[in-house]
Amino acid sequence: MATVSMTVNGNAVAADVEPDTLLVDYIREHIGLTGTHVGCDTSQCGSCCVMLDGDSIKSCTMLAVQAEGAEVTTIEGVADNGEFHPMQQAFHDNHALQCGFCTPGMVISAIDLAAKNPDIDEAGVRRGLEGNLCRCTGYHNIVKAVLAGAQAMKG
Amino acid sequence: MSGFNYHKASDVADAAGKSSSEDALPLAGGMTILPSIKLGLSDPSDLVDLAGIGDLKGISVDGDTVTIGAMTRHADVAGSADVQNAIPALAAMAGGIGDAQVRNRGTIGGSIANNDPAADYPAACLGLGATIVTNNREIAADDFFKGLFETALDSGEIITAVRFPVPARAAYEKFPNPASRYALVGVFVSDGPAGTRVAVTGAGANGVFRQGDMESALGGSFSADALEGISVSEGDMASDLHAASDYRAHLVGIIAKRAVAAAAG
Numbered sequence: 001m002a003t004v005s006m007t008v009n010g011n012a013v014a015a016d017v018e019p020d021t022l023l024v025d026y027i028r029e030h031i032g033l034t035g036t037h038v039g040c041d042t043s044q045c046g047s048c049c050v051m052l053d054g055d056s057i058k059s060c061t062m063l064a065v066q067a068e069g070a071e072v073t074t075i076e077g078v079a080d081n082g083e084f085h086p087m088q089q090a091f092h093d094n095h096a097l098q099c100g101f102c103t104p105g106m107v108i109s110a111i112d113l114a115a116k117n118p119d120i121d122e123a124g125v126r127r128g129l130e131g132n133l134c135r136c137t138g139y140h141n142i143v144k145a146v147l148a149g150a151q152a153m154k155g
Numbered sequence: 156m157s158g159f160n161y162h163k164a165s166d167v168a169d170a171a172g173k174s175s176s177e178d179a180l181p182l183a184g185g186m187t188i189l190p191s192i193k194l195g196l197s198d199p200s201d202l203v204d205l206a207g208i209g210d211l212k213g214i215s216v217d218g219d220t221v222t223i224g225a226m227t228r229h230a231d232v233a234g235s236a237d238v239q240n241a242i243p244a245l246a247a248m249a250g251g252i253g254d255a256q257v258r259n260r261g262t263i264g265g266s267i268a269n270n271d272p273a274a275d276y277p278a279a280c281l282g283l284g285a286t287i288v289t290n291n292r293e294i295a296a297d298d299f300f301k302g303l304f305e306t307a308l309d310s311g312e313i314i315t316a317v318r319f320p321v322p323a324r325a326a327y328e329k330f331p332n333p334a335s336r337y338a339l340v341g342v343f344v345s346d347g348p349a350g351t352r353v354a355v356t357g358a359g360a361n362g363v364f365r366q367g368d369m370e371s372a373l374g375g376s377f378s379a380d381a382l383e384g385i386s387v388s389e390g391d392m393a394s395d396l397h398a399a400s401d402y403r404a405h406l407v408g409i410i411a412k413r414a415v416a417a418a419a420g
Contacts, residue, residue, distance in 0.1 A: 002161070018158065019158070019159060019160060019161035019202070020158055020159060020192075041193070042190055042193070042194075043186070043189075043190055043256075043257070044334075044335075046254075046256065049256060052259075055230070055259040056255060056256055056259060057256050057259050057260055058256045058257075058260075061185065061186065061189050061190060061260070062185060062189070062260065063161065063185070063189070063202075065161050065163075065204075066182075066185065066204060066206065068163075109255065109256070112255065113255065128255060130254040130255070130336065131253070131254025131255055131256045131257065132254075
């Protein structure tokens with residue numbers, strides 16, 4: 001067992017875990033934040049995306065011990081005092097989800113994509129979301145939402 | 156996952172020492188080793204994390220050479236103005252690996268140490284005539300890749316950097332598997348101080364390889380037309396559920412022409 005400490009959504013957290021504990025399991029089972037989903041568990045679907053030190057990553061393909069000292073933001077941490085993040089609002093406005101399982105990862109990836117590419121176009125969104133799968137095949141509205149969210153994030 | 160011990164190496168010597176036992180593995184970005192462990196394809200006794208070694212990160216350009224630290228992430232290579240200026244084909248190649256999240260974790264050193272037969276970086280190293288620098292020696296890319304998931308690295312040998320000679324022209328084209336984004340066929344071509352090179356990934360039954368007939372033809376005339384009529388041996392190609400060997404052989408010709416046209420353009 002090793003004690004792993006990090007900052008999750010602005011809060012310092014620590015837990016004793018085995019070295020083979022995945023970051024997603026640390027977040028869900030040790031910290032109790034279950035908004036980060038496990039879909040494929042093989043780093044393909046992107047449901048488990050979280051922000052790690054400013055970059056979106058797949059938390060099913062990272063060990064908790066590798067995140068020692070990191071700043072992690074999960075879907076629970078993107079809203080601001082009860083106000084949706086502009087990207088969450090854009091997903092809501094554009095009905096960019098059906099079952100919602102992929103949505104936390106989609107929103108995290110989209111925030112990262114838009115933050116780094118403020119003037120992104122539709123092709124860029126489609127390419128940028130290659131690591132996130134929606135099995136309801138709702139990509140059309142997701143792409144519309146990410147374009148709208150990117151505009152909103154520019155303020 | 157099966158249990159393993161985790162160590163965070165303090166420097167390269169520490170990493171080499173801790174990963175020298177037979178069942179220990181260095182851990183770079185983890186984009187292959189962690190899925191492999193989860194699938195039961197790999198069962199290391201110890202993982203030696205290289206992420207804390209600052210010396211292994213970063214990009215520098217010195218005259219006609221681009222040097223990339225082994226722990227430099229794909230996203231950093233893709234976004235580097237230095238690499239974009241010196242070897243735009245290399246930056247573009249790095250920007251096309253996997254997906255955004257893979258590029259935010261995966262590293263050049265991890266990719267080439269793993270030598271997946273469908274990975275992009277082996278083609279770039281072979282196609283540009285790179286030199287792989289380790290804690291013990293320097294290895295020419297031509298001598299580094301030894302078949303499927305095999306390299307010239309010894310146990311406990313740690314890649315520290317990769318040096319790329321700046322070519323006069325180069326390009327990488329790939330036909331990605333639509334699901335995995337790995338190269339079904341990828342061809343890196345270059346022309347410059349390291350000669351005229353055509354390196355093919357994804358297609359070969361024995362991993363990344365140079366296509367000598369194409370290199371000879373391009374040495375005479377660096378144009379897509381020069382590749383007309385050159386056939387690739389079907390018997391040397393991989394065949395699996397994603398593509399049969401004859402289809403891969405056909406694609407090598409097509410993708411090579413596109414790469415040459417992009418480089419020559």
